[in-house]
Amino acid sequence: MHEARQYTRKEKNAVQCSLCSHRCTIADGKHGICGVRENTGGTLYATTYGLVSAEAVDPIEKKPLYHYLPGTLSYSLGSIGCNFRCEHCQNWHISQADRAHARLFSLSPEEGVSRALASGCASISWTYNEPTIWHEYTLDMGTIARSKGLGTCYVTNGYITEEALRELSPMLAAYRVDLKAFSDDFYRKVCGAHLQPVLESAVVAKGLGMHIETVTLVIPGVNDRIEDLEALIRWVIENLGPGTPMHFSAFHPDYKMTDRGATPAALIEKICSRAMELGLRFPYAGNVARSRFENTICPACGALLIERRGFSSRMVDLDDRQCRKCGEKIEIVRHA
Template sequence: MTETLARDAFTVATRYWDTLADGRVQCDLCPRLCKMKPGQRGACFVRANLDGEVVLTTYGRSSGYCIDPIEKKPLNHFLPGTPVLSFGTAGCNLACKFCQNWDISKSRELDTLMDRADPETIARAAVTTGCRAVAFTYNDPVIFHEYAQDVARACREQGIRTVAVTANYISEAARAEFYAGMDAANVDLKAFSERFYHRLTGAHLQPVLDNLEWLVHETGVWVELTTLLIPGENDGDDEIRQMCEWVIERLGPQVPMHFTAFHPDFRMTEYPPTPVETLRRARRIARNAGVHHAYTGNAWDPDGQSTWCPACNRKLIGRSGYEITAWNLDGEGRCDVCATPLAGVFELAPGQWGARRVPVRLAEFAPHP
């Protein structure tokens, strides 16, 4: 779609693009390689061709800010029990028919972006509210790359960590810069078949797998995986087993896997919700395959949400929903019975944030003139 675009305070230049021989520009940020005429937006909606260059049109604007438990991202091995300041923008570079945040990620209305803040204000808000990290979530931070990078730098200066909740659909050229600012990532591995990715997300599986191998082995980012299990689409035993075997072989058994419940939404309202037994079955398959830490989510299942020692099966971190109910790690992050180290990022004691979800208005933390 072509429209009249104009530069404003929320428009910034970007780096990953080329000019094509026919005068269009190609965005090289993700594998879509969107080709745009003047005035056209890419598939993500927030990157566009303005005056012959690709710009980000939503720098500093957000769909809202909220303090969440870190386990909601979900991250179970990264500062458990602590609060994280979460926000997203609008748009997405995937086209998932089952999107659970479709009102944000599928939005084509800038009015969705009701709050605004510069990177320093976000870092200040995190410090002031006692958050240990800032999470780029609700929609994929890959598409607001420049904003996410500046926020990450501002947070690092204040001792605040940053978390990417992402489908990991990013180009090889851009991924090093993007993840350089991240301390942890929850990667949405949506399925383990090209058919699913192509038909239900409008994307491809292989770039996600390639980026995962690079992310786990070539960076210091703590990584956990999430798969939303959709009845009849990606919840078969063979596919789950193949996925787990790939994770063990290519990433390592220490990478946590979260199997979460689908709820009918967006363009897949005719599908039933995922039964909790499907989640438990997926968890059993993962554990039997050799995955050290497999979890269930979006359903009531305290055993499936707790962390167990991979050596002696001691309950190391008990969870009920987003509440921490047990903590059996020693001062060095090891099982207090057999001394097996627990993979992840831990402190001497868990945070006490619990299940609270607190909306935040960033204007309260902006510097006064």
């Protein structure tokens, strides 16, 4: 058992967790909404520390991260549990699993870093389920990883508190955050959470110097109103900057949301085009084959900087962090 960080003790052996924005008060013998942080006798434990459900070597583009170490591999780890209850979750078999029924194996932070280096990866990504609730483990592994020259990435729903995010900041380089909708009603009904803490965490991450990319899964009839998406794009431009890569991904039916079809590719393209009109420099289309919005294009002269097909990429006219054609500075991280 590994004692948790980010909590305070209360009366009658209760504790209050300050890791995510639910800020659960947890009675003795109970666990938080995430299912993996448990109170035993007034001490909060991180019960999945060092327990892994999924391990892979992925292209960084699969996260998706297009402007952080493009063209490299990322050693990717996930565990179980989540602080959201998204009805459309594509990884529900681990995000909603419990330890009694999950297939888990032990992996120390040191061994994780060793495996990342041995597999030729440029970074470690904590992904597949919500990394926020794996806080102690990712903090330990990430600290070692950074000392070895590796990049570090969170693929997150963004429900982390400011104090927890600040604790991670010395080791966390990239913050790939879901902006699931620009509606608190959506977050409450579909995810069991709220919108504002997600927006606030993204602003904090930006202020801490992390590289940020956002992903919005566009669900037909649920969060696909163009007016709402325009408001989200404007918020990102004003609060995170026009150079923030925004990924708009096509939905496919999964988990508890099988009552609607996939998102038309034409709608994703329309959203990306509108994002450019609003001043976003790098809108991207996800889950759409052969889209012009897969590629990174110079926003100044239109030169092809990075060409992508699926999760593969090819550098074309990108010279470190500027366009070879016109010299425009590109918001991109090429080295860990």
